[in-house]
Amino acid sequence: MAGRVAQAQREVRRAVQWLVQGSGLPAQPFYCDPARIGAFAVAPAELAAGTDAAIFRLFVTLSMYQALRDVVIMCQQRSLPRASMRVVADMAFVKRAITRHRCPALGSVESFEEGCDVTKTGETVDCGRCPGAACHVKDATVVFNRMGDMGKLPTSAWLRLWKSGGMSALLERVYQEELLPTKRAALLVEHFAGVHRIGRKLATMFVSALSTPALAPGLTPWFPAVDGNELVVVDTNVARAVDALREPAAPRTYDARERWVRHQASTLDLREFRPDLPRYSPRLVQQALYAFCSKSNRVAQGDVCAVRPTPCSGCAPTLCPFAASMESREVLAS
Template identity: 35%
Template sequence: MSAPPLPTRGQLRVVEAATRWYLARYFDSPDDPGVTRRFTEPAQVGAFAIAPEQLAAGDNAALFRLLVMTTMFQRRQDQQILRILRGMSPQRAREVTDRDALLRHADACACPHTKTNEALINACDLTKDATRRGACQASPTVPCVLKEHTVWLKRYGHFGKVPTSAALNLRERGHGGLEELYASSLARLRTRDARAIACEEALTSSWRVSAKIACMFLSAISNPDLARGLAPWQRGLEWRRYVVIDSNVDLFLEAIAYRGSNTYEARRAFLREVSRRVDLRSMSRRLHRDNPRVVQQAMYVFMSASNRRAAARDCMHLGPAACRRCPRTLRERCAVRSV
């Protein structure tokens, strides 16, 4: 891959202004969609909430539950996904996040397409029928928990494959859980960057786990500034690799006239170059000087109109006077400006 374009002074001014805005308004608050703590709070995620001490310890069950939760955050607004999570019963939340139970169901199912991750991805044609019930053409009469999961998760018709695919992927790699994936990367690979890449690539072998979703999960358990005591994978991984690039981040990049390639790797490299030039320590002594995930989160929150409208703390609720006080570099790019 060719080197990313270097950020211009003008681009850096906008990024720095957005980062200061984010740190002042959102960072580490109950309305910050990027902090790991959100996944431990029943008020946010309902019965999916993880005990903080289990997450901090790198407990396999806690990590797998977090992985399933993070896969939900794609192509829908955060607030919609949070409502889905909160609306699921404790029993159903346990069933779709219990790795061992998912594997038992897959092994016991009469359908051959649940036996391997490859078959599940390529041969299983899980969908929803006209009545919104789980259905398929490959084994239409075979009882299958995936047909139930796809209804419970309230996403695409094929989304019910997600939890079982993640469980099969880990087993086929010889890991008893996600903690073993991490331990294996530490033992096999010499550099922090190689380990970080290996963990990301392993996760993206699961159904609907893109680089974005893998980075969301991995940053939640490795980034010291966003996890704050809940980062069991911080040691030994290049956690700066994990940035979450979605449509809102792309809107910000467009707003600052990013001219590089549109591949995930190119945008990731550009964000890391930007972060190297944004001194977070000068903005908050609580932060590492260079943290691309924090800079990226500032871009995301600033451009996320739905999250901002839902947050009472957002300056958009203060009316035109607040907009006039905002730096022009931000005001003219704001998705919810009043003036």
């Protein structure tokens, strides 16, 4: 038991060191890089200013990272022309499309989320309420090219969170309701998780992107009023990494895995790795696990370990998709 705990702490430390002292943290986050995601990229100056348009585009852009590997979604985003991006991620376009359409389902978030019945059957996208009619929700479904109702996501977001005063109004409500910056971050996650097809994981990723400076220096306009350092995104890669390092009988729930990451973060002083980092940041530790274990992302970024013939001196063998045992490779090579 003690040996397993020590091994887990050692491998988490090495993953964090790889992230902050190596090439794990890019100079510019992928969601600001046109070379990686094409027209979906958010202009850094607009993101730093926290404009409603920039935050809306970021929200929709990150919401697309569901169920498929990052490199697949990035390829899809790069391939889409600006006109397609505007259908789903341009706030002004989405607003005009909603306000000009006569469909009664667009009157409120409640009527929309209960009454919009857009579906995708094979390559055909239509609805029962206004069959055959042109509609931005149908167009969004075509752009996303995923499950039939994902095209509802941008409209749900605008009706639920941007329609009545935008982000400034939402933030003001949260500031009045909660005084602690870390709890404000958790409260904002609840708000964004309510958007159609979002949920806890994607909402956490989005809020932390705007409130965790270590992940994107200069591009987190909600910090320090909102502090995302204590948030944890438990995606498939992180869940697999946590399960590989914990006792086999440990509960495999979102909350249990989140607690484990928080505990690991409490054993580290991140300032040891870089003096500008906070002492405690479960979000940064979680990002290290995610990035270190993602074989496809590391290969796409030209990681030298992908072609290294032997493990490097700083290897974390249970976690590294290039140096792990065959059993671990099967678990972590996503």
